[in-house]
Amino acid sequence: MPQFYYKARNGRGDLVTGQVEAGSADAVASQLFNSGITPVEIREVKEQHDVWEEFKRRLGASNPTLDDLILFCRQMYTLAKAGVPIIRGITGLGETSRNLVLAEALRQIRIELESGRELSTALSRYPQIFTPLMVSMVRVGENTGQLDTAFLQLSQYLELERDTRNRVKMALRYPVFVLVAISIAIGVINVFVIPAFAQVFRGMHMDLPWQTRLLIGTSEFFVNWWQFMLLGVVLLVLGLRYYVRTEDGKYRWDKLKLRLPIVGNIILRASLSRFSRSFAMSTRAGVPLIQALSVVAQAVDNDFIGERIRNMRNGIERGDSLTRTAAASAMFTPLVLQMMAVGEETGAVDDMMEEVAGFYEREVDYDLKNLSSAIEPILIIAVGIMVLILALGVFLPMWDLTQMARR
DSSP states (O other): OOEEEEEEEOTTOOEEEEEEEOSSHHHHHHHHHHTTOEEEEEEEEOOOOOHHHHHHHHHTOOOOOHHHHHHHHHHHHHHHHHTOOHHHHHHHHHHHOSOHHHHHHHHHHHHHHHTTOOHHHHHHTOTTTSOHHHHHHHHHHHHHTOHHHHHHHHHHHHHHHHHHHHHHHHHHHHHHHHHHHHHHHHHHIIIIIHHHHHHHHHTTOSOOOHHHHHHHHHHHHHHHHHHHHHHHHHHHHHHHHHHHHSHHHHHHHHHHHTTSTTHHHHHHHHHHHHHHHHHHHHHHTTOOHHHHHHHHHHHTSOHHHHHHHHHHHHHHHTTOOHHHHHHHHTOSOHHHHHHHHHHHHHTOHHHHHHHHHHHHHHHHHHHHHTHHHHHHHHHHHHHHHHHHHHHHHHHHHHHHHHHHHHO
16 A cells, blocks of 8 residues: 655644555545544655666556456455455455556556445546446446456456467467468578579570579569568558558458458357357346447457447337347348347347357357368468479479480
8 A cells, every 4th residue: 555644733733744554645634533633734655666677667567468357357256255345355456466557557446436436437447458348247236236246257258258369379370380481481592592593594594484584583572672671561560550450440450350261250250259248248237238239349349240239239229129130230140040039039138149159159169170271271282382383493494404415
């Protein structure tokens, strides 16, 4: 806790000074009043930090990962279930958090809680850390008196999200490694290998086949313009990153991702699984249907799919059923639409959406297991074409030279 320096007057009017540890200045004032002392001045004592150590500490700061948020939700669930006051729990988590950004946010949230704000309102001030889904779930938990259940459901949801992302990374690790290795090999061949053969071929004074001319021309382009190529790649990457962060760029990129060969369908199903899981969790917690769709549209982390979900919300506001609006979005399979219809008829939409989430998760898991098998033939063909052009370009002139020597 921070240290506060105070000046006060006792019952006889004498000046009293001192230093006390407390959560806020208001807590210091209450403590002094209870002791029969009237505070005159209260100010927080700033800790002295080494400039270099503080710089290194801030340099390593980054936004919380899924593991940090899972740990936070698990700890909040345990504290809320044990009946620990929220302010005390937030204070302890802020002091022990490994992530600097999360720790600083929790310290500011504690101050807002002490000023009388609700926890959900304080969390909503940090959208880069706490998603709208988390804020809505916490708000529902506060209103229903089941804050511990809300944090438990959030931790389970985030764990499923983490597992899905890890499976995607593991499936893409081998193809990415192969593509990087191919790129490095092409660069080394064009910069070091082909120029050596080019000098030999120029000394032959003979007509070279088109494969050899292609290799020599590509190599000369690499050698003479590699600085501009490197600069162009850097500018292109920075420009694309800036454009993707804009509203229009993010929408177009999210739409393009769903149309990519092989992986586009996997991304779509993973996003729909996230939508179904978060929608089921929101409706089970008592969030109104319209508000749940608004929250989930932001939770799917895909602007294109989020727009379709918002169109579903608009259809429900006009009086259409959930199944009809879902069918109009053209995102769900007939089996999923049938399960939605059963959920509406039986009043168990949350259970049916939970089943839909499980259905999509099983399909995504199956597709990820076979992703490497689907990509390997494409990589083999690409490597084969590169090796074929390289072999023809290098060995055809040597074959011609051998034929000339025999004559």
